[in-house]
Amino acid sequence: MKALEVSHIYKTYNDITALKDVSFNVAEGELFGLIGPDGAGKTSLIRIIITLLLADSGEIHLLGKDVVKEYKYLRSRIGYMPGRFSLYSDLTVLENLNFFATVFGTSIEANYNLIKNIYSQIEMFKDRKAGDLSGGMKQKLGLSCALIHKPEVLFLDEPTTGVDAVSRKEFWEMLQELKQKGITIIVSTPYMDEAEMCDRVALLQKGEIMSIDTPQNIINEFSEELIEIKTPDLYEVKEKLRLEFGKNSAFMFGQSIHFSTSSKSKSKELLNEFFEENNFNIESVNIIEPNIEDCFIKLMTKDS
Amino acid sequence: MRTILFLLQKEFIQIFRNKTMLPIIFIMPLVQMLVLVFAANLEMKNIKMKLVDFDNTATSQEIVSKFKASPFYNIIGYSYSVEEAQNSLIDNSADLVMVIPPNLEQDILNGQSPKVQLLIDAINGMTAGLINSYSSMIMLDVNKDIAIELMKFSANQQLKQISIKQRFWYNSGLNYKHYMVPGIIVILVTIIGMFLTALNIVSEKEFGTIEQINVTPIRKYQFILGKLIPFLLVGLFDFALGLFIGKLLFGVPIRGSLFLLFSFAFLYLVLVLGIGLLLSIISDTQQQVMFLTFFITLVFVLMSGLFTPIETMPLWAQRVNIINPFAYFMKVNRMILLKGSGFFDLIREFLYIGIYGIISIVVAIRLYRKTS
Known part of the structure; x- marks a missing residue:
């Protein structure tokens, strides 16, 4: 059975289209990622699925039940952690839970097993007010509270936004553990590198799904040669490359430029010639394996 | 039922942990009672009076001495120029100028009615009215004495006249505090109930906690009851505290049944909390709900009959007061406390407030949506 079936969801706010013909399925026990930039419609989509928002049209079945008609049945079976910390700041950790x-x-004892690994990290602060916790601890408390009733499906809306790199890594490890326990997890994030942690991802942009697949398949679809260029004059080189090879050919990636063109062969030789002609200060030019971010950037810029 | 208990437990923890909420609940009644009751003084004392006496006879002196003898008047000076006396009205050194015309005594003896002029500073209409009625009363007294004098001169017979003997019922000492305290208690209870409820729910919206509540199986009515019951109890507590202070400090009598009074307070609070709830449902931020609540309470308080009797208001205002909860409770509170009225005297008030309460709660529950 599918844990979640979303078919042809449309949602508009006044004149702004938030979601346009969104359809996808999530299998039971799957860790599913909704990836997309801010304003792509991730939060709207999650709020519609968890019965907090009504879609203009389309149908959603969660655990085999219609989310509009059987919201009462569903509300006790889903866990939801909103993007914004929304527990009671003036209650203590233990009181919130x-x-x-x-x-x-239910009670904490009944489902303690499920949250043990997460809650044990904040248990020493159990008498501290939730508002006084640090960002990472707030997030762990949020997750504990969303899990305390042993939900069958867990929804996390941008759980790692504003969280440091170490905590992000820890957080994904916790999600993997939860997945082992058979909970279906649907997580949204604007960070593309996190897509690789999911079983399958949907790339959402401007309210439309651009692609749904496993992270590996998405990478495999990257058919072109990808070249990493290292140079002290990042910005200037990138702009020149875009002028010469088109505006979707070069992107900044941290301290390097990732370059690809659809003229498949010999792009490395082509580049070296180009750099010599223009007298650029280039440190290295290497062919590399694409990662998921490259694929997403390519997908997202394909139409524009 | 269990869910409501847990919600109540949570609300009470939050109320007692809130460092601003607690003082509001406990100290506000004290301050309001002490400050407002003393400040909202409706009695006039020390009316500053300037005298222009062009007559200077025994009769005019008698008039002056009557005013002097009154505890309300303080004669601050004499003048022989009306213009100069008027200037003391302008520079605020006098509230009242009395001009006694020349030949006053002469005219009276000649059987004419001379006119004494009173110039009153009417910037504050209410005090001006009071000064006018006090002064008229004194002049009436003077007239009576003059009439008696004249009778003696002419016929040497006793003057027969109807004398009025007043007794003020329900507040025999005309103690304005006994009138004000029940009204102030109503304002106190309303502000506590309406503001705290409205702010509490909106703050759940602002902090996003309502989002987390909305995905739980908590039912609408459970959530709303969980919000209303704590503030209902707080409101009743403050009502009792207000009554206690009123009795202890101002000696306000409690002539009617306390049970009846608290029953009405209960119904009234249901209505007030329902209004607070409605306001919080249509607002998104604490700022919005504060202004809305402030606006509504201000209009209702001014129309409620706290300072000016409803019976003297224009007809449209009296009609508007049919929906003004303050007006009902103020009336009921005064009637039960001062008059000792029973349930059958107050059936109309009980009925209206009960119906409004039910309407407000039902509308609030219908309007409150977990799904948007």
């Missing part, structure tokens, strides 16, 4: 356990008609 206890509150959410009791409103779901």
Whole structure:
């Protein structure tokens, strides 16, 4: 059985289209990523699925139930962690957890096993007010509260936004553990590097799904040769390359430029010639394997 | 039911942990009662009076001495120029100028009615009205004495006249504090109930916590009851505290049944909290809801009959007061406390407030949406 079936969802706010013909399925036990830049429609989509927002048209079945008609059945079976910290700042860690356990008609003890690995990291602060926790700890508390009623499907809206690199890595490890326990997880993120941690990802842009596949397949579809250029004059070189080979040919990647063109062969030789002609100060030019970010950037710029 | 208990537990932890909320609940009643009751003084004392006496006879002196004898008047000076006396009105050194015309005594003896002029500073219409009625009363007294004098001169017989003996019921000492305290208590309870409820729910919206609540199986009515019950209890507590202070410090009588009074307070609070809830549902930020609540309470307080009796308001205002909860509670509070009215005297008030309360809660529950 599919845990989630989304078919032909449309949503507009006044005149702005937030979601346009969005359809996808998530299998039971899958870790599914919704990847897209800010304003792509990730949050709207999640809010529609978890019964907080009504779509203009389209149908969604979550755990086999219609999300509009059977929201009461669903609300006790889904866990949701909003992007913004939304627990009670003036209650302590333990009080928050206890509150959410009791409103779901359960207790901390009953499901402690599920949250043990996460909660044990903040348990020493259990009498501290939630508002006084650091960002990473707030996030762990949020996840604990979303899990305390042992949901069948867990929704995380941009859980790693504004979290440091180490905590992000830890967080994804926690998600992998939860997946092992059989929970279906749907997570949205604007960080493309996190896509590789998901079983499958959907790339969302301007309310439309550009591509749905496993991260590996998405990488495999990158058919061109990718070249990494290192130079002290990053900006100037990038602009020159774009003028010569088209505006989607070169992108900055940290301290280097990633370059690709559709003229498949000999692009490295082509580049070296170009650099010599223009007298650029180039440190190195190497052919590299594309990663998922390269693929997304290519997908996202394909139409523009 | 269990869910509501957990919601209540959570609300009370939050109320008692909130460092601004607690003082509001406990100290505001004290301050309001002490400051407002003393400041909202409706009695006039020390009316500053300037005298222009062109007559200077025994009769004019008698008039002056009557004013002097009154505890309300303080004669600050004499003048022989109306213009100069008027200047003391302009520079605020006098509230009242009395001009006694020349030949006053002569005219009276000749059977004419001379006119004494009173110039009153009417910037504050209410004080001007009070000064006018006090002064008229004194002049009436003077007239009576003159009439008696004249009778003696002419016929040497007793003057027969109807005398009025007043007794002020329900507030025999005309103690304005007994009138003000019940009104102030109403304002206090309303502000506490309406503001705290409205702010509390909007703050859940602002902090995003309502988002997390909305995905839980908590039902609408559970959530709303969980919000209303704590503030209902806080409101009743403050009502009791207000009554206690009123009794202890101002000696306000409690002539009617306390049970009846608290029953009405309960119904009233349901309505007030319902209004607070409605305001918080249509607002998105604490700022918006503060202004809305402030606007509504201000209009209702001014129309409620706290300072000026509703019966003297224009007809349209009296009609508007049919929906003004303040007006009902103020009336009921005064009637039960001062008059000792029973349930059957207040059936109309109970009925209206009960119906409004039910309407406000039902509308609030219908308007509150978990799904947008």
